[in-house]
Amino acid sequence: MKRVPALITAAAAVGMALTGCSQLASLQQVSGVPVTTLTIASNTVLVEKKIPVKVAPVCEENEAASTLECKGSTLDGKEILVHAATPPKEKGTLTIDGQQTDLTSSVVPLDMTITIGGQEIFKGTAQSVIEAAQKGS
Amino acid sequence: MSGLSRRAFMASTVSLAAAFGLQREALGKVLAAPAKPADVPTTLQQTIKFTAPKYKAYRTLVAGPGEPYQPRLDLLGKEPASDRAQNRRSLMYLGHLTDIHMIDAQSPARLEPMSDMSQSLWAGVIRPQDTLTVNVLSSMVAAMNAASLSPVTGAPMAAAVNTGDSADETSNLELRWYIDVLDGGSLTPNSGLEGEYQGVQVWDDTPYAYHPEDPSKDIFGEYGFPTVKGMLKAAVTQTVVSEGLNTPWYAVYGNHDTLMNGVIQIDAGFRSLAVGERKNANWQTLANQYLRGMATDSSAFTRLVNKVWTQNGSGTGVHKVTSDTRRNLMQGIDFIKAHMQTKANPGPVGHGFTQENVDSGKTYYSADLTSNFRVFGLDTCNSVSGPDGAVPQDQFEWLEQGLQQAASDKKIAIVISHHNSTTLENGATSLTTNQPLIHAEQFINMLLQYPNMVAWINGHTHINTITAHSNGKGSGFWEITSASCVDYPQQQGLIEFIDNRDGTMSIFTTTLDHTSPAVWKTGDFSQEGLASLSREFSANDWIANPPMRIGSPLDRNCELLLTAPFDLSGITDAQLEKEQAVAKARQTAHGEGKFQ
Numbered sequence: 144m145k146r147v148p149a150l151i152t153a154a155a156a157v158g159m160a161l162t163g164c165s166q167l168a169s170l171q172q173v174s175g176v177p178v179t180t181l182t183i184a185s186n187t188v189l190v191e192k193k194i195p196v197k198v199a200p201v202c203e204e205n206e207a208a209s210t211l212e213c214k215g216s217t218l219d220g221k222e223i224l225v226h227a228a229t230p231p232k233e234k235g236t237l238t239i240d241g242q243q244t245d246l247t248s249s250v251v252p253l254d255m256t257i258t259i260g261g262q263e264i265f266k267g268t269a270q271s272v273i274e275a276a277q278k279g280s
Numbered sequence: 281m282s283g284l285s286r287r288a289f290m291a292s293t294v295s296l297a298a299a300f301g302l303q304r305e306a307l308g309k310v311l312a313a314p315a316k317p318a319d320v321p322t323t324l325q326q327t328i329k330f331t332a333p334k335y336k337a338y339r340t341l342v343a344g345p346g347e348p349y350q351p352r353l354d355l356l357g358k359e360p361a362s363d364r365a366q367n368r369r370s371l372m373y374l375g376h377l378t379d380i381h382m383i384d385a386q387s388p389a390r391l392e393p394m395s396d397m398s399q400s401l402w403a404g405v406i407r408p409q410d411t412l413t414v415n416v417l418s419s420m421v422a423a424m425n426a427a428s429l430s431p432v433t434g435a436p437m438a439a440a441v442n443t444g445d446s447a448d449e450t451s452n453l454e455l456r457w458y459i460d461v462l463d464g465g466s467l468t469p470n471s472g473l474e475g476e477y478q479g480v481q482v483w484d485d486t487p488y489a490y491h492p493e494d495p496s497k498d499i500f501g502e503y504g505f506p507t508v509k510g511m512l513k514a515a516v517t518q519t520v521v522s523e524g525l526n527t528p529w530y531a532v533y534g535n536h537d538t539l540m541n542g543v544i545q546i547d548a549g550f551r552s553l554a555v556g557e558r559k560n561a562n563w564q565t566l567a568n569q570y571l572r573g574m575a576t577d578s579s580a581f582t583r584l585v586n587k588v589w590t591q592n593g594s595g596t597g598v599h600k601v602t603s604d605t606r607r608n609l610m611q612g613i614d615f616i617k618a619h620m621q622t623k624a625n626p627g628p629v630g631h632g633f634t635q636e637n638v639d640s641g642k643t644y645y646s647a648d649l650t651s652n653f654r655v656f657g658l659d660t661c662n663s664v665s666g667p668d669g670a671v672p673q674d675q676f677e678w679l680e681q682g683l684q685q686a687a688s689d690k691k692i693a694i695v696i697s698h699h700n701s702t703t704l705e706n707g708a709t710s711l712t713t714n715q716p717l718i719h720a721e722q723f724i725n726m727l728l729q730y731p732n733m734v735a736w737i738n739g740h741t742h743i744n745t746i747t748a749h750s751n752g753k754g755s756g757f758w759e760i761t762s763a764s765c766v767d768y769p770q771q772q773g774l775i776e777f778i779d780n781r782d783g784t785m786s787i788f789t790t791t792l793d794h795t796s797p798a799v800w801k802t803g804d805f806s807q808e809g810l811a812s813l814s815r816e817f818s819a820n821d822w823i824a825n826p827p828m829r830i831g832s833p834l835d836r837n838c839e840l841l842l843t844a845p846f847d848l849s850g851i852t853d854a855q856l857e858k859e860q861a862v863a864k865a866r867q868t869a870h871g872e873g874k875f876q
Contacts, residue, residue, distance in 0.1 A: 176702075179702075179741075179743065179745075179828070180828060182832070183743075183828060183831055183832045183835070184832075185832075186832035186833065186834040186835070187832040187833065189834075190350060190832065190833040190834060196352075196353070196834070197353050197354070197357065197358075198353075198354045198357075198748075199352065199354055199748070199834050218353070218359060270828075273827050273828050274827055276827070276832075277329055277330050277826075277827040277830065278329060278330055279328075279329025279330055279331055279341075279342040279343075279344045280329075280342070280344075
């Protein structure tokens with residue numbers, strides 16, 4: 144009867160002992176990284192809207208402001224700005240096709256806004272953009 | 281620049297026919313055919329999309345429209361000449377394989393039960409399509425061969441690069457399977473008991489695994505994965521035939537070729553587990569086994585304990601399976617040695633590694649892919665711990681010297697590695713070595729010093745991604761990251777380097793689906809059918825966020841522009857034609873079965 148708790152403790156120690164606490168998080172796949180999600184969604188919107196891109200938006204997380212920001216430019220010299228709030232760490236929800244649904248930890252909804260030369264061209268969730276782009280007929 | 285003279289063309293045809301055992305006249309016709317964009321099956325013609333409209337529900341797949349090239353001007357910073365398509369010439373056409381993740385799904389050393397501890401933390405230790413990786417790779421080889429003439433210029437593929445994670449769990453059997461599939465031939469992707477699958481996908485105490493015979497009690501069934509009776513049997517009993525790549529290919533290490541599941545060191549306990557007859561079904565027993573392994577030494581007592589455990593297990597959550605010594609885990613330079621055991625054609629023997637690597641233990645190399653392109657194959661893997669990588673100081677210095685030499689030799693340089701610029705921050709070091717690690721910023725800044733360094737080709741993240749690295753002076757290099765063969769979209773890449781003859785270069789990237797049908801027909805357990813089913817399963821592996829992994833249109837079919845690294849007019853058309861003739865002759869010989 145003593146075996147189970149001992150083993151659980153042992154398992155918890157595996158990652159920490161081998162990779163260090165800070166490395167334990169790095170076991171997690173990168174697909175949930177918000178910066179990647181935002182970059183893909185931003186570029187998808189720009190291509191769908193046929194924006195002539197000179198420099199594709201480069202996204203960074205601003206931890207102090209709890210935001211994600213991307214900057215790029217169009218061929219005619221206008222600035223492309225993408226803004227999103229850092230997603231909550233806990234599991235969130237997402238509305239797709241009118242249905243609110245739970246998210247797995249690898250999916251981040253990311254409410255995003257894209258402006259070009261100060262004019263808003265898109266507002267919505269990054270994951271919805273990604274889902275819609277893969278939808279066939 | 282003029283191309284080959286008639287006399288030179290005839291001489292080339294005669295010598296190539298003799299070298300590859302081909303009929304001179306037939307080869308002459310192949311070589312004389314005018315170069316034009318090849319009508320080959322790629323995502324330019326057809327893509328694959330999801331059918332079901334609802335998020336988080338099982339979705340089948342359907343063929344979608346082709347996707348045109350998107351120009352990327354991030355480095356050039358201006359619109360390119362509109363007539364560049366009329367003047368351009370191919371410098372080199374390359375295939376890109378990465379993250380093949382060949383899986384021996386029945387190995388006792390797999391970490392599948394850890395997904396029961398945390399699905400997201402241990403993502404990738406188990407997938408519904410684990411038994412089908414040989415089928416997928418064989419279909420990918422067929423796709424690469426079918427596209428071995430460029431869709432942009434018609435130039436023949438000069439080489440392919442494989443940027444790591446070829447095996448999944450550092451298994452020598454997985455390593456052998458991947459090399460054999462790329463070499464061509466037939467194999468039955470089974471280990472242990474002949475004719476029957478043994479593992480977590482059929483056991484009752486593994487609800488974290490997909491049970492195709494009856495998924496009603498597992499989490500995949502709850503999600504909507506279908507009942508597919510007979511799939512596992514077909515997967516482990518059917519012989520898979522691979523035509524083999526028809527072009528020379530070059531490989532580098534990935535973290536899954538270095539560490540268990542790409543993250544933790546392999547110890548004696550894991551080594552005995554891999555070839556034993558006990559397989560864990562729950563993570564508590566697996567973790568216990570690993571901790572025992574950490575304490576392992578070579579004493580007689582430890583060996584006795586290992587023997588007893590291997591023979592008897594520890595009770596709960598352990599199943600008896602048929603042992604197989606072929607499942608032994610890699611150690612030392614097994615990875616390099618395995619690449620020396622390969623077919624000489626299309627070769628090269630070692631696939632970039634040479635006897636010097638075997639002798640020295642050095643895990644990186646450089647090679648000339650053509651007379652104008654030099655590749656630097658890096659080992660960015662951390663052998664201590666963690667999935668991500670870094671560049672050890674000695675390798676960094678070797679690379680910089682190599683880039684200097686390539687510049688003075690007027691060679692265009694490309695770097696291939698497993699890790700990419702977002703995953704080069706692993707700082708884990710061994711207490712017994714004192715090799716500083718170089719991370720992304722310093723590495724990129726060094727590469728930017730060399731205008732002849734035009735592309736960094738890599739993988740690791742299983743996401744199609746293209747990143748511009750600018751030197752701030754109108755140039756820089758492109759980083760091209762292809763997806764994987766195991767997670768959705770199961771795509772690889774085609775990369776062509778083109779001289780626009782106006783002081784600019786274009787690098788065309790084209791994503792490639794494997795040849796299996798977009799739509800899986802119920803009950804189709806043929807070789808291609810199983811590959812198609814694997815893609816469908818991967819599209820529903822919700823933990824991996826499948827639709828995101830295909831990237832954006834700016835990460836797939838693109839024309840990446842940059843300033844030419846030097847005056848390319850010094851490269852003559854005749855020189856290019858001569859090398860392309862060799863590649864075409866090789867492809868013809870492969871098609872005629874001369875390399876069997």
